[in-house]
Amino acid sequence: MPKLNENYLNLKESYLFSEIAHRVSEYTKANPDKKVIRLGIGDVTRPLSENVIAALHEGVDAMASSDTFKGYGPEQGYEFLRNAISEYYKKNGVDVEPKAIFISDGAKSDTGNITDIFGNDNVIMIPDPVYPVYVDSNIMCGRNNIVYISATADNNFLPMPDRSVHADLIYICSPNNPTGAIYNHEQLKEWVDYALENEAVILFDSAYEAFISDPSLPRSIYAIEGAKKCAIEFCSLSKTAGFTGTRCGYTVVPTELVFKASNGKEMSLNAMWNRRQSTKFNGTSYIVQNGAAAVFTDEGMAQCQENIKFYQENAKIIASVLDKKGIRYFGGVHSPYIWFECPNGMDSWTFFDYLLNNAQVVGTPGAGFGENGKNFFRLTAFGGRENTIEAMERFDKLF
Numbered sequence: 001m002p003k004l005n006e007n008y009l010n011l012k013e014s015y016l017f018s019e020i021a022h023r024v025s026e027y028t029k030a031n032p033d034k035k036v037i038r039l040g041i042g043d044v045t046r047p048l049s050e051n052v053i054a055a056l057h058e059g060v061d062a063m064a065s066s067d068t069f070k071g072y073g074p075e076q077g078y079e080f081l082r083n084a085i086s087e088y089y090k091k092n093g094v095d096v097e098p099k100a101i102f103i104s105d106g107a108k109s110d111t112g113n114i115t116d117i118f119g120n121d122n123v124i125m126i127p128d129p130v131y132p133v134y135v136d137s138n139i140m141c142g143r144n145n146i147v148y149i150s151a152t153a154d155n156n157f158l159p160m161p162d163r164s165v166h167a168d169l170i171y172i173c174s175p176n177n178p179t180g181a182i183y184n185h186e187q188l189k190e191w192v193d194y195a196l197e198n199e200a201v202i203l204f205d206s207a208y209e210a211f212i213s214d215p216s217l218p219r220s221i222y223a224i225e226g227a228k229k230c231a232i233e234f235c236s237l238s239k240t241a242g243f244t245g246t247r248c249g250y251t252v253v254p255t256e257l258v259f260k261a262s263n264g265k266e267m268s269l270n271a272m273w274n275r276r277q278s279t280k281f282n283g284t285s286y287i288v289q290n291g292a293a294a295v296f297t298d299e300g301m302a303q304c305q306e307n308i309k310f311y312q313e314n315a316k317i318i319a320s321v322l323d324k325k326g327i328r329y330f331g332g333v334h335s336p337y338i339w340f341e342c343p344n345g346m347d348s349w350t351f352f353d354y355l356l357n358n359a360q361v362v363g364t365p366g367a368g369f370g371e372n373g374k375n376f377f378r379l380t381a382f383g384g385r386e387n388t389i390e391a392m393e394r395f396d397k398l399f
């Protein structure tokens, strides 16, 4: 009999969004005549922009001729895309060399897989609440030395470092999933200083950076001095360009990230991630990378921004009903998520069921993101316009 990875016994029975999908599917089976509106998982609804579609077609055509056909590509991603992303950083005032950029099928995989290059006895600092992949992926490999940092309404869901506590790895998501809270420069500088003092590595998830509309707010951890010595950044085209189904993301591992192994040998995290990806990953498809490169052209960026504005409008529609109801909420400005207190003192799973049964609207219970989320609820602005309006009309009539 094989020995199993019994760390899986320490996980919740199913992944948050699988649990929600299961409950919704049970409900729709029992109520086939009811129109359910899904504002739960942060999945986009707008189609890909025209120039991305054209580039995807171009990629397909390249596969049809022996002169342009592509087999295995570089595991790190094609140079044309790594260069385009490096240029994108430059436009946002940040210098990231193409060599530090690794193309992947999305930030979810990379934030989970990054555990491969770190040892088992690290102290891991994770905000509560936060995107559940960080906790689950560490538990899967038996890393239970997790220090939770409390994000609450009192600190505007932006916990700051406590210098009396040591950490080796620090997860930060800004703009935050699920709360929509975003760190400013000074706050991120404190995190970078803390990481440098502790010789720690920040694992910075910037998947929602394209929603930042205030240019004074940092869109990348590398906007902060010293970050290249202490941070890895994950980003994705899912939310920036509607790639949730197309799949493309990137991870930045600066060459400056070098630490001493226990035998005194210097180890570069860039070289390690390169080794990991070369062994376990065969690259993102050429067709998708060709489409992704179109996102970073001026035309592509303008088209993506139009979609983002559309979602920001949805966020306003959601927020206006919460305002009217006097429900306290966070996010929805530099983020597609609105995070609010469950009405009438309900806990978040009770409210999930209540909303589904009485208004046929699906949201995400805050408890799925951590203990501190147990009385909060998340709605996504990624729905269609009519559905968002209808969902909020139903919500309005509920109380």
Ligand code: MLT
Binding pocket: 040, 041, 042, 043, 108, 131, 177, 238
């Ligand atoms: C979410 O709803 O939190 C995200 O869409 C999940 C993800 O990006 O994997």
